[in-house]
Amino acid sequence: MRTMETEVLVIGGGATGTGVIADLALRGFRCALVEKRDLAHGTTGRYHGLLHSGGRYAVKDPKAATECIEENVILRRIMPHCIEDTGGFFVVTPWDDDAFGDRFMQGCRDTAVPCEEISIAQMLREEPHLNPEISRCFRVPDGSADSFLATQSVAALAQAHGAQILHYYEVKHLIRQGDRVVGALCYDLVKDEEVAIQADLVVNAAGAWAGKIAHTAEVEVNVRAGKGTMIAASYRIVNTVVNRCKMPADGDIIVPVHTVSIIGTTDEAVPDPEHFAIEPWEVQLMMQEAAKIVPGWRDLRMLRCWGGVRPLYQETKVADTRDVTRAYTLLDHETRDGVAGFITITGGKWTTYRQMAQVTVDRVCEKLGTVRPCTTHETVVPNPFEQGHGRKHHNLGQRLADVEEKEAFGQLICECELATRAHVEHAIIQGEAKTIDDVRRDVRVGMGPCQGGFCTYRVAAIWHELKKPPIEETNVTLRDFLQERWKGLMPILWGPQLKQERLDELIYLSVLNADHLPGPRASRLGPAMYEPGTAWESEHAHV
Amino acid sequence: MANNIWQAQLNIEAHTLKPVELTLDHCIKCNICVTACPVTAVTDLFPGPKYVGPQAGRFRHQGQPSPDHSVDYCNGCRVCNMVCPTGVKIAEINGRARAHIVQSGQVPLRRKLRNNLIARPELMGKFGQPLAPIANGLLHSGFGRFFAKLLLDIAPNAPLPRFSGERFSRWAHKRRDAVRSDRKVVYFHGCSTEYFEARVGKAAVQVLEANGFEVIVPSQNCCGLPLLSNGEFAAAQAYHESNIRHMVDYVKQGYVIVGTSTSCTLTLKEEAPEMLAYHTPDARLLTANTFDIHEFLVHLLDAGELKTDGLRPMPLTLAYHPPCQYRAHRLGRPSTEIMALIPELTIIESQAACCGVGGTYGYKAEKYDITMAVGKPLFDFVQQVHGPIAVCDSETCRWNIAAATGVPLVHPIELLAAAYGYEPEGPLAEVMT
Ligand SMILES: Cc1cc2nc3c(=O)[nH]c(=O)nc-3n(C[C@H](O)[C@H](O)[C@H](O)COP(=O)(O)OP(=O)(O)OC[C@H]3O[C@@H](n4cnc5c(N)ncnc54)[C@H](O)[C@@H]3O)c2cc1C
């Protein structure tokens, strides 16, 4: 068995884990991060896309609101390339209580979330598709955030400061010696081998999986998975984040993210963060609630449906209380459970990832007996793609402007999302993609209206050309990707998307006969999420 | 409807009209439009309908600058709309995107001036027509063309028309009481008939009168299409509103509007309301009651009301190009049907998608070569048919084909008028003697 050694090992390559590793690296720790799939494979890559202003929590959870607005200001400063300044509205629809508007304003004032009421005429000038029956509208500094790019960028920052990022490394179990965690036994999915990583301290940032990880060291952390379902409409019907002005509930926010508008979410406990179904009632509820905000919503083409899992943490012990007032949970297992060398950080929001990382690394310093100040709030996170495809700002028209400027229309691979050959090559080579889904997270291929029905074949061809793997491997990479795309389409197959999928299906089954190309049906690298599991999982269920 | 085609439909059913951009949602990426677009076939400067329409459309938003420019190479032929299996209004999406570029001041000054000018044939006509001999001389001299290119980037070989000696409306006014009838139609002549080819309007009036109609020629403006296709939406809307004002009362009295310019009638019927998202009740009345002249004649024919007896034989074999703006009416081939009534006339229909001129498009120096490349199959066809003249319903196409092939062109209505025994003018007169 291969072994490795580091000072601090971080488990989980979501916003929290990459935030932690970047902070560790900036404070000069030797550190490594293991993520069982690609970065942002978990909730971070399946969230709603909202950079919270704090407005959503102003009435219900003032602490969270203040955290959000503090971080909102910082993130806009340190990662402008990941954030689109869409602004946000809180709107009182005919289904909401007019008086809540006043409580909302007061809440914003109390929590220092900037907020102004604007006229309905002004609201409609800015967003003509909103419900004209809306009676009040408040403007807040919400934004739209690209979590794929942010996670990549933060990880690249960590790497630039000496951190090791290991993707497709799955923690099988923590290694415990007496009352200490001394590392983790990992499985390298690509090389198909086990690797033991020794560390002075292990930070468990595995989100909804945090309980499972802790359990392998016989530490009980009661984290349950709370599924949230979202649906993307095929284009930006609104350009501003639109929230219902009421107590937070299901389906009350529409976020414009890149080329799409996303309605979400639900909140349902599920037994397994890895495999869950999207229920028809959730789809219906989202469609119904979205139409209250944008009356024409039902006529729009729905592009895709997906879910992310919130870690629902329930404290079972009288714990270290220092941070339970926070909207996230930091557990020091030495004081909580008598198991040293092990910290869990879970909960929170994408918006507050940096603050979560800061308090975590502060605790790491304490544990390792050093004092090193945090600098992440003032360290600009560079755009790792700047060389490859020069996206300096984040706004809707940027991709189109780039393609036009370079007259790169002949180089388009994913025509919907305007990903060029250069983008894809960069993601495969510099991005060290292991699957086409990794390429997707880097450059958005297959995220357009046809959901990869056309571009996947082109990406597979480039993949094959660059990597020169056995043909069976390329074929299964292609199938893995398309099978995953289809899972997100099944719940919303009606109207134009149904026509699209019929065409995609004919191309896949008939024109290209891709289902019968040589090679296995599915691979262990295939993106595993949703019900049913992948073909690879069912074939290997007995293992 | 077939029985009283000349009676206006006043009960316009209410239907919700959505901005054309929303149709981009229907695109299934099939690429059929790309294979059919005549412009993308000849130049790498134009990425094709799917890219500039439904795809780029997802990256544009009303409140943001339009980050693209290649869409300006769309010539507006609407071939893409015709072939799209899902009903994406690609050409209109493109037109609105161009308007956004124009409105946000992204067009360089010289081109902006040029576009402002060529988008206003009415203005040019008002000033040029009274000075017809001088204006024609100047416009068609090497000198005039040199300066047009130098100052305004107008293609030196652009297919410029000649001003006619008399404005059509003046001719019509002089004989306004010649025929009295209860069956009235309103004639929309458009700018080309008014200032450049009065003979087309005369032929239309003759044909309609021969069928027992009194022809009303109301005062009218340019339909606004050149403005629409140059992205000047505010000016186009002013024209459209003025046309509605001038004509809707006739519609309300029960009369329909017919036109000889397929682009003008398409604009009144569909383009202006859709591009401008202008759907007032009066606009809808106009839309529902405007007809291309041959569409109108075919309805008469179907009702057994078209004069078809005693037509003068015309022993000619002529090439006919149904212009893209006519196909966009989605009517089949009404002109072909009517021309088939004329004894001994053989019409060979072109299969070419587009002559390339796209209204004012082919007048622009940077687009002239594309125009010629798009039109090449059509030009070859016209020359192969080798008739003394050729036939086409749309004015700028006629001028373009004539300039490119040296073959003079006529409007199909001129053939029917001549077959009815009226004295032809212009190229047809020379052929018929
Ligand atoms: C539906 C929904 C919508 C949301 N919307 C917003 C929003 O709009 N704005 C906002 O600010 N926040 C939002 N959030 C919250 C936010 O997405 C999360 O708080 C944040 O992404 C959590 O990041 P994380 O890194 O803690 O967890 P994750 O992103 O889930 O990261 C955990 C990682 O651990 C990895 N892992 C698991 N097991 C192992 C193992 N054995 N070995 C190695 N790695 C392992 C997983 O693959 C995963 O990548 C939303 C949450 C949900 C559920």
Ligand code: SF4
């Ligand atoms: S292939 Fe699909 S996802 Fe990719 S460009 Fe086409 S439509 Fe978009």
Ligand code: SF4
């Ligand atoms: S209108 Fe004509 S030129 Fe423009 S995209 Fe369509 S087919 Fe091409």
Ligand code: SF4
């Ligand atoms: S023909 Fe229509 S559906 Fe097909 S690609 Fe073009 S716009 Fe899309």
